[in-house]
């Protein structure tokens with residue numbers, strides 16, 4: 014049985030507060046500033062990635078356990094796949110004659 | 115819906131099959147009852163979680179599906195053997211090439227390879243089972259139920275008929291009403307879930323359960339390729355899951371993912387299908403590469419040439435395989451830059467593949483080659499597959515592909531890849547690992563008939579297709595007129611397919627003959643092999659290894675034999691933990707099948723009611739805290755003493 | 763399953779089988795990433811094809827979406843607290859925070875169902891256009907995951923009540939927590955690239 018006591022969950026609390034703040038910040042950027050749409054998308058997209066990282070590292074403890082390294086490789090590979098699927102599909106389907114807009 | 119809409123009627127061929135299926139089922143049930151084997155079937159096979167038995171069931175199902183797909187192929191060959199034949203009409207021809215393609219890829223190639231992986235991988239890495247034995251059984255039953263669901267379409271409700279690619283808009287409700295294509299969407303969905311689970315299972319097995327000392331670079335080649343295949347499965351199958359879900363929604367629930375008029379995009383289907391479909395090709399071909407590597411190393415009596423470059427090329431192929439999908443639809447109207455980029459990535463795949471070909475050739479060089487059947491298949495693979503590969507590079511050039519696209523040239527190409535790459539490999543694997551499963555070898559003599567008939571028949575069948583293709587015959591044509599200069603080639607090709615079928619018959623006869631007459635006293639290492647699966651008894655005991663072996667180098671068993679370290683000490687024996695049988699996998703499989711069937715017919719109330727079955731299965735599974743059992747040392751001792759003289 | 767108990771490894775990692783289950787689940791999450799990115803890709807391809815039906819910014823309501831987001835973010839936080847309690851070997855803490863998590867999850871579902879009803883009233887059903895098909899499928903898949911998670915975790919609570927924190931239940935709760943956090947990650951991307959993007963562009 015584990016004997017180590019874990020103290021106050023600062024990690025979780027900080028992660029939670031950060032994610033709330035990042036969400037509000039994204040809303041602020043989106044509606045209260047007059048950046049161009051492209052800039053807004055880049056900024057809020059980056060904020061989303063930060064939030065995802067907070068979940069992964071502060072809540073899901075991705076690096077924990079014997080397979081921490083493998084977990085990280087697995088997630089990086091999946092992100093690579095996600096980028097290929099998203100940007101690949103958009104590129105293929107919206108350039109050239111196949112675009113139906 | 116009236117009964118004659120439910121059953122397919124009006125075609126004598128189909129009526130004959132309906133009667134045959136009915137009689138076979140009654141016959142089987144009667145036979146099992148007569149032999150009083152129900153209990154045995156249930157406790158030894160239906161509820162088993164033993165990877166070896168699951169593997170055998172996969173292989174058995176795969177052979178059956180090969181038969182079904184092969185009959186489809188022969189019927190197509192018969193129909194096009196002469197101009198203007200009316201053996202099959204257009205509709206029937208469409209149905210047959212569709213079921214042929216789907217069955218061959220998803221219900222023949224996949225289960226055969228996954229079956230052999232199941233039998234071999236845990237043994238080859240010195241493990242007692244896969245990481246999640248119950249999940250493994252579930253994967254099998256999902257596959258099996260899906261295969262049955264798909265196969266029943268031609269007698270109940272009607273076959274899918276929009277090709278194995280089922281492109282929209284053709285595959286939509288508007289152009290393909292009826293339930294045929296629902297079978298496609300739903301059966302493949304069920305099979306896909308099972309396959310995804312297999313992928314996860316084998317990754318974890320290979321990562322976490324290797325024998326002590328077996329580091330990454332000491333893993334046998336087949337283990338490597340199976341690992342990479344599993345990774346590609348996990349990467350690619352979810353895409354297909356989504357694509358099939360869209361298809362189901364469009365067909366059953368009236369959404370407009372793929373209908374242009376309502377803002378859908380049929381090209382989205384093509385894009386998603388091939389995002390999965392191309393990796394799928396590598397999923398089936400990579401384990402085959404691994405099997406050839408094992409067989410060639412064993413029968414050349416040398417270690418695999420360029421092991422490291424082999425590993426890197428497999429990983430490279432996995433990586434590139436996700437980046438080439440557009441080469442299946444260059445003619446869709448993509449921008450020039452899209453086609454250019456995908457031409458390049460496609461051609462790049464030829465590099466790691468070429469590396470592998472040369473590695474096999476260099477392994478053979480100066481080897482003391484033994485021409486066993488497994489080796490013959492591997493040797494025949496190299497030139498035949500190279501033809502497939504080289505024509506593939508021709509197709510990879512987008513500009514040239516405008517000429518080849520959707521012609522018989524393409525059909526010839528992918529059969530030259532898939533038949534040597536998958537079927538030859540499965541044959542090689544079966545001859546090689548057959549003793550491991552059943553304790554006797556398949557006859558080498560009958561095997562020679564099988565080999566020569568099949569290889570010659572294969573080349574006779576598909577070589578002519580390159581030429582009719584270049585002569586302008588497009589694929590999926592059910593008939594053609596005289597005087598196009600095709601009939602000579604196609605007649606020739608039809609004869610070839612009969613020769614190939616004779617080869618398959620020789621295999622079946624070989625299995626029958628060997629079951630009855632082949633000698634049983636072949637020892638544990640009949641091929642003088644190199645890897646761990648041969649370090650235990652043949653056939654493998656249910657606990658695989660009495661003591662988990664320790665690995666110090668590549669080809670560990672070869673090393674152990676050289677050093678005389680194959681023995682076992684009594685003091686090393688400890689009780690072995692085993693997983694218990696479970697009814698939930700087969701139950702869940704059947705439940706998925708029932709829900710699937712109702713969905714195919716769009717009987718939603720019944721589907722919802724019967725999904726309670728799935729829920730029961732899942733809940734029962736969650737509450738199952740069975741921890742397995744232990745095999746006592748005495749039992750291990752007895753079983754080990756039975757085959758090895760050297761238990762000290 | 764033999765227990766190699768060692769004091770400084772959390773309970774859920776203590777057996778080899780447990781480690782394998784956790785690794786397997788991470789790989790499953792990799793597959794889920796691929797699944798959702800396919801749904802996103804299709805959404806991006808179809809989002810402008812409204813075929814005369816409503817456009818995103820005409821029907822999205824920022825306030826409701828924000829409430830959903832906060833509900834889910836908070837549930838992810840309380841789920842983390844549940845695992846924290848589990849690692850302190852506090853069965854009651856684990857129970858308590860898990861139930862709170864589920865309540866937030868139910869709140870999220872309630873909001874989402876209302877949101878869907880609202881869209882249907884606005885004339886945007888799943889059958890309206892390419893855009894709505896992709897939109898509802900993406901959202902629906904996420905929502906179905908949340909619903910599945912709620913039922914699954916509820917079943918785990920029964921097992922916890924019966925068995926207490928053991929190596930097996932600890933592993934199950936840990937895996938469920940990974941699942942729950944993951945759904946939050948997906949939601950962040952939905953929030954950003956479906957709602958905010960739809961309202962900004």
Ligand code: HEM
Nearest residue numbers: 184187188190211215218219223277278532589590591611
């Ligand atoms: C047993 C010997 C086989 C024969 C005689 C055979 C014959 C054929 C023929 C005649 C076609 C249709 C050509 C057309 O009209 O378009 C075809 C299509 C196809 N075959 Fe085979 N084949 C065989 C084995 C295989 C194997 C082993 C595989 C895969 C592992 C395979 C996969 C396919 C696929 C995917 C198609 C395309 C179906 C479609 O157009 O939708 N075949 N085959």
Ligand SMILES: [Cu+2]
Nearest residue numbers: 392395441442
């Ligand atoms: Cu391809």
